[in-house]
Amino acid sequence: MANVMGDPPMPALQQRLAHPPTKVQSKFVRVLRAYPLVFLGGLMVLALIFIAVFAGKLATFNPDFQFANGLAPNGAPLAPNHTFIMGTDDLGRDVYSRLLFGARVSLEVGVFASLISLFIGTTLGIISGYYGGFVDSVIMRITDIMLAFPFILFVVALVAVLTPSISNIFIAIGVLGWAVMARIVRAEVMKVKEFEYVQAARALGSRQWRILFRIILPNIMAPVIVLTTLAIGNNMLLESTLSYLGIGVQPPTPSWGSMLSEGQQVFEYAPWLLYYPGLALMLAVLGFNLLGDGLRELFNPRRVR
């Protein structure tokens, strides 16, 4: 710049930024800082998956083997010791190994039941929410009926008809448990379909499947993922309930619910038979709930920016 007067020497610019540039963090890091429990929940879930996958490697014994030296001379279970680190049950089996294999059953039922519910609930919810009218009324009345039944009783009845096995348990839970998912998906679809970008897609001549699956579905995934995560925990609990009632996983396959049920009979002199499976169940469900709650915050655009 031409300046006849001559520029005065520029003083070094003293800058003090309100937000120093080094503090730019990814959304992931910010969410973790704001909600450290998500991290904890995620770790617990990862640990559970690890245990379930590598149960065979981590277990010290065959979970179904009845050890001759696994019972005290009077026939009582052994308390935790060097050989059996969580003690033995009333048949002389290693509690630690059974607990690890029990994680497999719980996770399997929890995940597959939730996936079945997810599939049925999302499909019906989208149809109901997008098309509305008579179809919507029919689907919602069926949903009301599903929700009006005592859920556990319904599952018990269905499992009894199907004969108890791991796959029948998750099929029963999954096929009966979609109602809440359908309602939430329907509400989300009804909200999203009014957005102008959906109208714009219609104005551009998109086919209906494209609008439903390429435009609406991705925009309703956040609550669906949260709900599915929470449902896995719930369904694990439900599997334990069924096994505890004796119509779940059949002996000798180890399940946390059946371990609780068997341990209950000798609880007075072998309390570890309730402590360990009870604790495992609590931690697993807690992990999924923390993760689900955390994801809800993560997907909530108003909370963390």
Add this chain to the structure above:
Amino acid sequence: MSEPLLQVRNLKKYFPIRKGVMRRIAGQVRAVDGVSFEVAAGETFGLVGESGCGKSTAGRSILRLIEPTAGQILFNGRDIRKLKAGQMRLMRREMQIVFQDPYASLNPRYTVRQILEEPMIIHSLFDSAAERKKRAAELLETVGLSASRMDRYPHEFSGGQRQRIGIARALAVDPKLIIADEPVSALDVSVQSQVLNLLDDLQKQLHLSYVFIAHDLSVVKHISDRIGVMYLGQIVELGDSDELYEKPLHPYTQALLSAVPIPNPEVKRERIILQGDLPSPANPPKGCYFHPRCKDVMEICRTQTPAWKEVEPGRFAACHLYD
């Protein structure tokens, strides 16, 4: 004048009011109640009216985003209400829409490039992804945005930039007609004029026709060749933009225009303040719909619906004052 590009004849959209468990129809909201107008090629037709008068519903009915109850919509002489789904899909290449809210009109999960390529994919306009990308870049440049930013998401852009993206999406299929549904009312005043000028430039370059829907009269006057004034689902006055502003015929138009601020405090003028609220379109007044709020109301207005007539050459109104 040759055959107009778009002819709307007696367009009606009634929404049913349902009541009770059986959801029987208890009444109707007459959102659009017999609207007729024409748009020539290269022309801008402005549609003004206060909120709730049915102008947006009319715009969306023309595109069949809302299925009209009755009436004809002739595009190049073909009634688009009679088209089958496949033909309608082809017709959508000819007429597009730009929405009011640039925050709701772009899919938040798509990048700008995906948003612009979507219409090309739907209509199989190009064979290769490279050609589509090139076209998306061209479109962005056309609306004054840098093509280097096409892999970003809509939330990374400002309101005015998003509206430009919305316009680029509408242009992607090379339409002849664009329905602009309050395209600038959600924007800052400084950005409004930029977007209006862009629309103006695009019209000249691409020989587009616009149906420009707005409630802001100064905006409509700036951009429109002819204007239709809507009240309670009906057009009450229609005419050349300049003439209509100079000498409004219908008392409603007069009241509307007297509300436009003049940027000069020295100018004194009489303001016509409308009394009462907008009547419910579910239960419109008898006779002329405007009579309960009209300053020039006469006895005949309360009982008889005024006819639509040409008051002066090229100027139409529905009012008993001109009987």
